[in-house]
Amino acid sequence: MGTFIVEGGKKLSGTIRPQGAKNEALEVICATLLTREKVRISNLPDILDVRNLISLLADLGVKTNFIDEHTCEFQADELDFEYINSPEYHKRAASLRGSVMIIGPLLARFGHAVLPKPGGDKIGRRRLDTHFMGMVSLGADFEYDADAHLYKISAPHGLTGRYLLLDEASVTGTANLIMAAVLAKGTTVIYNAACEPYIQQLCRLLTAMGAKIEGIGSNLLTICGVDSLGGAEHRCLPDMIEVGSFIGMAAMTGSDILLEDVSIRNLGIMPEMFRRLGINLQIEGDNIRINQTDIYEIETFIDGSIMTFADAPWPGLSPDLLSIFLVVATQARGSVLIHQKMFESRLFFVDKLIDMGARIILCDPHRAAVIGSGRFQSLHATSMVSPDIRAGIALLIAALGSKGTSRIQNIDQIDRGYENIEGRLRSLGANIIRMDD
DSSP: OEEEEEEOOOOOEEEEOOOBOHHHHHHHHHHGGGOSSOEEEESOOOOHHHHHHHHHHHHTTOEEEEEETTEEEEEOSSOOGGGGGSHHHHHHHHTOGGGGGGHHHHHHHHSEEEEEOOOOOOSSOOOOHHHHHHHHHTTOEEEEETTTTEEEEEOTTOOBOOEEEOSSOOHHHHHHHHHHHTTSBSEEEEESOOOOHHHHHHHHHHHHTTOEEEOTTSSEEEEEOOSOOOOEEEEOOBOHHHHHHHHHHHHHHTOEEEEOOOOGGGSTTHHHHHHHTTOOEEEETTEEEEEOOSOOBOOOOTTSOOEEEEBOSTTSBOGGGHHHHHHHHTTSEEEEEEEOOSOSSTTTTHHHHHHTTOOEEEEETTEEEEEEETTTTOOBOOEEEOOSHHHHHHHHHHHHTSBSEEEEEOTHHHHTTOTTHHHHHHTTTOEEEEEEO
16 A cells, blocks of 8 residues: 655646546456457556456456557457356455446356456445346346355346336446347347446447447437457547546646647536636647636526536536545635535545645535635645545645645555556656655
8 A cells, every 4th residue: 555745835737648538448348258359449547447357357268468558459269267256256356346347248148147246436335236137137147145245147048138227327337238238139228328428438349349239329228139249449538537637636736737638529518617616727629728827716606506516427527526626626716515416425535625724514425515715725734545536536636736745545546547647747747756655
């Protein structure tokens, strides 16, 4: 477990390019299990979660060949099915949330899958009912071994297409069911599907492999099952959450940063929501420039009421961005209510921001009211622990914008989602070092 030592109050400047999208990478890597042929994926982020998932697939028997640090070829032509029953698989898959998207491809292609209760961020309950209910509707048999904490699902006679109305627009649930349906007999209709850009990217990879999917980009998908899929090449989008993170860093430090090749059309309402916080953000082609030299002021609604930022299914605001908006708001002029609807533990990191001098009222597990200080009451440095990826990056943003030197422990959590973050920040002028505990 490592520690970041961060000297705050340094202005940043320069140009930076976001890494490949973490959430997309986890989905498309799992999709390589659907074919015997080679699938090449480029612009993969070199982060802990992606490396761990690739390692897990390699132990399952997938041939992996790194062309460079961001491009990998996968070929799942000789899998070792005994491995999924081993204690080692159970332990490793349980530590990685992305492993949940293995079950759709395994069930579709081989008729059987086993999954330990997955881990990941400690941000509250993250149920898997949508995944398994959908697979049972497609004809699978489901069993949960409560003693071993194992999910077992099988379809020895294959899956059959059905009309699925999802109880929630779960991103990973939608991804799993799409991957299960592409090899099912007949037609599957998925309504209330998640339609985030990364789900769209998964669908594009699958169609390049030979799948038949209609409605890409909407919440109504029609999938005609095929007998088999082939190889393909795919490039991951830039990571929108990292784009938001760098915008937040520039705002908090009063800096001039150019973000290159951010895929503007796939950012949704995020740029406009930063503008509502008062951030000076300019779109230049497919780049974003943040030149934040003045105090920024939070807008109010038209009737004068306090601005509210809430997460919502795409094209609404991603829940992964709310931690960033919250910390940026602490140094704005004005007030905002942050409403994290999806996860009941994701706002608990605000106690560290309060220790740093932020004026925040945690109303309940889902809502926090931020009374911005307008930089008149700057945050001061402290020691803190990163509880999860998104809270970790929010605390790092706070440390960069505070007075003094902060320590952030448990930075393995940040490494799960951000590639070489300290090196990239140093290239912009930040004073940050990594220490191994």
